[in-house]
Amino acid sequence: MFEKFEPPPEDPIIQLIGIIRNDPRPEKIDMGVGVFMNDHGQTPVLSVVRKAEELLHAQQTTKAYVGVAGNETFNSEIIRLAFGDSADMQRTRGIQTPGGCGALRMLSDMLYRVAPDRKVWVTDPTWGNHYPIFRGSGFEVDSYPYLDWNTRTVDIDRMMSGLSTLGQGDIVVFHACCHNPSGAELSPDDWDEIARLASQNGFFPFFDMAYQGFGDSLQSDAYSIRKMAREVEAMVVASSCSKNFGLYRERTGCAMLVGESAATADVARAQLLNTARSSYSMPPDHGAALVAMILADPQLRHEWEEELRTMRERILGLRSRMSLALRETSGTPDWDFIADHRGMFSLLVLDKQQVERLRTDHAVYCVAGGRINIAGLKNADEIQRFADALVAVTR
Ligand SMILES: Cc1ncc(COP(=O)(O)O)c(C=O)c1O
Incomplete structure (x- = not known):
C-alpha cells in the first residue's frame, strides 16, 4: 500500500519552524512564524483566558x-x-x-x-x-x-x-x-x-x-x-x-x-x-x-478587550517604529508602507536570494517572498538590527 506514495509538497511555513528551531545563533530573529509574540518573544496565555480556565475547572462536571x-x-x-x-x-x-x-x-x-x-x-x-x-x-x-x-x-x-x-x-x-x-x-x-x-x-x-x-x-x-x-x-x-x-x-x-x-x-x-x-x-x-x-460575562469581556488592545497596540507601535528606523537607515521613504499595513504581517516582496541572505548573513527569518511577522521583533535593538539587515540585502 504505502510504497506507492510520493512525499507531499512541504508546507513552507511548517518547514521554516524547524529551520529556525535548529539555528543555534542566540541573536536570531524569528519573523517567520505566524503567532503573536510579546516583547519577551513569548506567546503567553491571556490572563483572562487563565481566569476563565479556573472558572471552567470549578464548574465543569462532565466531559460527555x-x-x-x-x-x-x-x-x-x-x-x-x-x-x-x-x-x-x-x-x-x-x-x-x-x-x-x-x-x-x-x-x-x-x-x-x-x-x-x-x-x-x-x-x-x-x-x-x-x-x-x-x-x-x-x-x-x-x-x-x-x-x-x-x-x-x-x-x-x-x-x-x-x-x-x-x-x-x-x-x-x-x-x-x-x-x-x-x-x-x-x-x-x-x-x-x-x-x-x-x-x-x-x-x-x-x-x-x-x-x-x-x-x-x-x-x-x-x-x-x-x-x-x-x-x-x-x-x-x-x-x-x-x-x-x-x-x-x-x-x-x-x-x-x-x-x-x-x-x-x-x-x-x-x-x-x-x-x-x-x-x-x-x-x-x-x-x-x-x-x-x-x-x-461583561467583566471578563472588558478584560479581554483590554488585552486584545494591548496586543494590537504593540503591533501598531512596532509598525511605526520599524518604518521610521527603515526611513533613517535607508534614507528613503521606500518602506513607509509598513506603517500603513494592518495585522501581524507585511509582505516586503523580496526575492529568494534576499530572503536567504537575511537568514544566513543576519539570522533574520521571514517566509519566502518576504512575509514578516511584525510581532517577531522584541525591542529597539532588534528593530534597528532588522532595519540594517533589510537595507543591506535590498541595496
Ligand atoms: C488568513 C488565515 N485564515 C485562517 C487561519 C486559520 O487559523 P486557525 O485554523 O489556526 O484558527 C489563519 C491562521 O494563520 C490565517 O492566517
Whole structure:
C-alpha cells in the first residue's frame, strides 16, 4: 500500500519552524512564524483566558459530548461579534469548528455539495493554506488581483476590474481584515464598492476572518463583513479565535452563514453539520467554552478587550517604529508602507536570494517572498538590527 506514495509538497511555513528551531545563533530573529509574540518573544496565555480556565475547572462536571454544533453560547456570541447588528439574525447561523481552518473547510465542503461547478477565487497573493483547503473540497481555485507589488498597497483598480468579470458562477474569498500575507488593507469605501458589485453581479462572498481586533478595532475590522451582510442575500464567514484569544492549539473557530431566508439558512446549517459529522464529528470543547464564558460575562469581556488592545497596540507601535528606523537607515521613504499595513504581517516582496541572505548573513527569518511577522521583533535593538539587515540585502 504505502510504497506507492510520493512525499507531499512541504508546507513552507511548517518547514521554516524547524529551520529556525535548529539555528543555534542566540541573536536570531524569528519573523517567520505566524503567532503573536510579546516583547519577551513569548506567546503567553491571556490572563483572562487563565481566569476563565479556573472558572471552567470549578464548574465543569462532565466531559460527555457537547454535540456536532459545539457550544451554542459560543456560536451566538461569535455571530454577534462578527456581524454586530448588520445581519438579519433570523437568517444567520453558526457552528463551532476546530479553528478557522476547520471553519474554512466545512464551509467549503458544504458549498461544494450545492455548487460543485462554481470556481473559487482567492486574492493574489493569499495565505498558503487557502489553495489546499478549497481544492481539498473539490473546487477549482484561481486568483484575482489584489496587491500592487511595487507599492505594496492594494491595487484597487485592478482588483475591481478583476472582480467585475465574476458573477453567479463564482465564489470569492475575501480576507475580512489584516490581509495575510500582505498586510495591505482595503478602505471602507473600497468595501462599499465591492459589496455593491457582489450584489449587482451575484458572485458569492466567502469571508475569512482570522484577525478580528488585530487591525484597528473589533468594530472596524468587521466593517467588510457587516457591509456585505447588508447588501447580499447570502454569504459565509469562517472565523478563528486562534489569534485574538491566543487559543491557537485549542482549535477554536466558527463557521457562519447568512441564508436567503430562515428556512434556507436552517437547511444550509444542517448540511454544514452533516459535513462536520462525517469528518471530525464534534469540535473540541475547551477553547470554545472559554470564549463563550469571556464574551458572555461583561467583566471578563472588558478584560479581554483590554488585552486584545494591548496586543494590537504593540503591533501598531512596532509598525511605526520599524518604518521610521527603515526611513533613517535607508534614507528613503521606500518602506513607509509598513506603517500603513494592518495585522501581524507585511509582505516586503523580496526575492529568494534576499530572503536567504537575511537568514544566513543576519539570522533574520521571514517566509519566502518576504512575509514578516511584525510581532517577531522584541525591542529597539532588534528593530534597528532588522532595519540594517533589510537595507543591506535590498541595496
Ligand atoms: C488568513 C488565515 N485564515 C485562517 C487561519 C486559520 O487559523 P486557525 O485554523 O489556526 O484558527 C489563519 C491562521 O494563520 C490565517 O492566517
